[in-house]
Amino acid sequence: MYREKRTHSDDIKHHSKHQKTDNRAFTFLDYKRVLEKVFFNDDLVEDINDVWLFVKKFESFTLKKTITDSSDTPRLKSNPLKLPEVFDKMHLINLKIKYSDDELASRLPTYDQEKVYQKRPLTKEDILNFRQLLLMYMDFKQKEKFNKLRKLRETQISLPVYQFKNEIIKAVKEYRVVIIAGDTGCGKSTQIPQYLSNAGFKRIACTQPRRIACISLSKRVAYESLAVYNNDVGYQIRFEKTVNKNTKILFLTEGLLLRQVCGEDLLSQYDVIVLDEIHERHLHGDFLLGVMKCLLHQRSDIKLVLMSATINVDLFNKYFSPLAKLIQVPGRLYPIKLEYHPVISEMKVLGKKSERFDPSPFIKIIQMIDKKYPKHERGDVLMFLSGMAEITAVVDAARVYCEKVDSWIILPLHSSMSLGEQDKVFDYAPEGTRKCIVSTNIAETSITIDGIRFVVDSGKVKEMSYDSTSKVQRLKEFWVSKASADQRKGRAGRTGPGVCYRLYSEDEFEAMAEYSTPELQKVPLDALLLQMVAMGLPNARLFPFIEPPQAENIENAIESLKQHGALTKEEKLTPIGNMLSRLPVDIPLGKMLIMGSLFDQLEPVLSLACVLSVQTPFTNKAYKDPECERARMDLESDHGDPIILLNAFKQWLELKSDGQNTNSRQWCKRRGFEEQRFYEMTKLRRQFKDLLDECGLKKNEEKNMDDMTSAERALRHGELKLLRDMKKIHKEEDSRKRKVLKKDMWEIEENLDAEDDSVDIRDIDFRLRHNQRQVKQLLKGSTAISYKDLMMLKIILSSGLYPHLAIADDFNSCKTTKEHLFHTEGKPFVSLHPMSYFGNHSDVLQLTESEIIYVPEFKGKNTVSSKHQLLVYMSLLETTKAYIMNSLRMPAAQTLLLFCRNICTNQNFSQIICDSWLQLEFPLPEAAECLILKASKLRNTWDKLLKLKLEEKSNRRAEHKLSEEMIRFMNVEIGYTVKRLLAADQKIMYAGPSGDKVSFTGPNPFSDEWQVCEDDKYGGLRMSPYLTYDCMMNF
Structure with a gap:
């Protein structure tokens, strides 16, 4: 098409001719296929169906009324919108179809081809008439867009x-x-x-x-x-x-x-x-x-x-x-009616807290709305709840109610949901139906949803806090502040008069705090302070916080950074601290990435770090639906949750690399996975890789287009063009109009075998970033091929997560799986998470009869074995009780001797205390001495090679040798006992400094570079930065 000046009378002239023909018998709708072939083979219009709808309405209109030309043009006036008061033809982009009449006529099929219509064949005059009708359609669309723009500007000004x-x-x-x-x-x-x-x-x-x-x-x-x-x-x-x-x-x-x-x-x-x-x-x-x-x-x-x-x-x-x-x-709030509906439960009357959330008060509000407000009155509901468990309970109960009344669409909204699922809350409900959005405080201020008339406020929010002593993250429910409650209420009056139902009393509202507690007062500050030092801030204690955290929390964070080796004693940034500050992950995962580069395991460690950095891919039904659990059986590993997540990521990549366009969405649904998390993993992995490349720890060796053959390049260029076109079309369609929701949408989602023909924009983005060769490289890098690779992954993960260790309770063998308890250094009696592997298979953590060693002369009370295990875990999360999250099992003695910060021994090495809370006891002291010597040698070599790595002076041969020696060390079989020390034990277990000058002659067998001296805290001889010899009392 090209621009050409034309008048409205030109449009009418041809159509009046068309009217003089057989108006009743002839309609362009009978010639859809032919006219589409003539006019629409070069993307002339966006929506062909919309054109035919216009033609149908136009022909119906011309049967009833003669089109007349109006020469009266209203005078244009200026206004605050900076738009004309009315639409005028002078603002049209004058368009004309670029093909001549003869060219268009030549596209007409022969008469024989037209017999299928049982109508007369189209003539050249018909083509000219339809051309003018098509131009009228385009003018109509321009006027329609002008009206939308005018309405938009009016809304902005209001x-x-x-x-x-x-x-x-x-x-x-x-x-x-x-x-x-x-x-x-x-x-x-x-x-x-x-x-x-x-x-x-x-x-x-x-x-x-x-x-x-x-x-x-x-x-x-x-x-x-x-x-x-x-x-x-x-x-x-x-x-x-x-x-x-x-x-x-x-x-x-x-x-x-x-x-x-x-x-x-x-x-x-x-x-x-x-x-x-x-x-x-x-x-x-x-x-x-x-x-x-x-x-x-x-x-x-x-x-x-x-x-x-x-x-x-x-x-x-x-x-x-x-x-x-x-x-x-000031705001523009319509009048909001405020109603208090305090929930009075039987447990509340008795002064007790109910452990089970009751969704019935929320369903009663829905029922009240149904009775009080007719269906034809528009107005959706927004419910504020504290967390995902509460949202799920209300959504399930509401959907049961909806099966009876069929007038609601229930939509959950939570930050852990995929972006596509979150976007559904912005779509329209069909006529006679209301949306009920069940949300956390994400809908309080972050987003605005049009059409909300009713707000139901639980008055609660779940917030994460951190106990630096026990290293427990606590997700607890609190009352919101008055400011937050008013924010929630305001959501009901954005587009019209509304109602806010508060499920608490007016007295409870008055008892709320004015404003929310700053997060700075409730979370660990390690990563924040590390970032502050990396930015060049001279003293973190003097940073001008608007409301500073407690000085004790700052000091604890600085001490923690020193223990991780991120800061020097003078609180300066170390080389490893500099690298950790550039990685957008928790410090343990950052250390993992650095250690992965040291042991030539960076590719699988990259994948392991990214699967542990994103939200869990398991959906709520993952462990509730037996079909999902059966489908995931081939992914399970008795090594622990991190390895299972790595297996899931690997198998998902296999689907992406097979070149058969396998539906990975269906694969995820059948196994209870949220596919969005896997896409996030691939993006985060690439981000980690680029950052490590900048730090000099990883050379980017990915092959680009120049390494492809000419045929591969041509194929990839074609694929990229197609993917970009698909992405552009999806973006245009997505922004053109909001969708209308379906009443049975959740039932459709449950039908896992149903074909989904919609474009998956996430898959398009993934394929734009990765060609088939790159996906296969990604798959290869996410695979632990051998036992050696798997063992090294576990060692590297343990080095980053230490001191996150848990030991089994002595009486677990007498309990059911769900009753099993574990103890950490700062928090005793914690449980395995019910959605974890060990939470469902804790038997692999128990000693079997064949693994128990009976030593006749050994007087210890605990069981002797070479197969004792500890759990290394990502975090402790306390909700209803404290749970171990993302754990894997490791051999107890070897893990402690490799990673603990303080090892204290008695005179003959038969007793060893690790970090003052776990005791190892060996029936054979000579074997224990050899084990400690071996562990010391490995630790010393590790430190030296890491220093060389950070200075970009790697010794690949020495690194390879060290990894082989560590695997052999982890497989050493030596009998010992392991137990948790109680507070009473800790008071009497150390001899303390003697006050006499201690001399030591001869070479130090534990460290060539350490000067032996007396330990001022424990007594005995300090043989290395982490080992104190002969400081224990006999107890």
């Missing part, structure tokens, strides 16, 4: 924040810091970035606490600024970004901006930084506030905008005084 537009722009230009306290519904998150961009600011970074908010806000702002099909507005989250050099507005997570602070020169790529939702007081958010305060002193040109709905104005204003300007924007 937002309360629009009244403050000029004040906000002026403030940002004149002040260094602008604090915008905008009530719910004022439009601050979507409009202010656009105001700043239109005012001339070129690069604007907008942080959000959650990924889903980055994506949804980016899409909305791109839509409003007519930038859907370019990259003027983009987002960047952990594994995904839509950004290029032309991007003006970038939505990104707080953590990613912090990483940019480490890598960029004072964030010079931005001229405005917008921190949104700062009231949530996340760890990264509070740290970012302090970083920005420091940055303001280093960059005089940077502008900082802070936004929140429920901000503690005085706190933030004082923090940035005198640089800050405060602007308060």
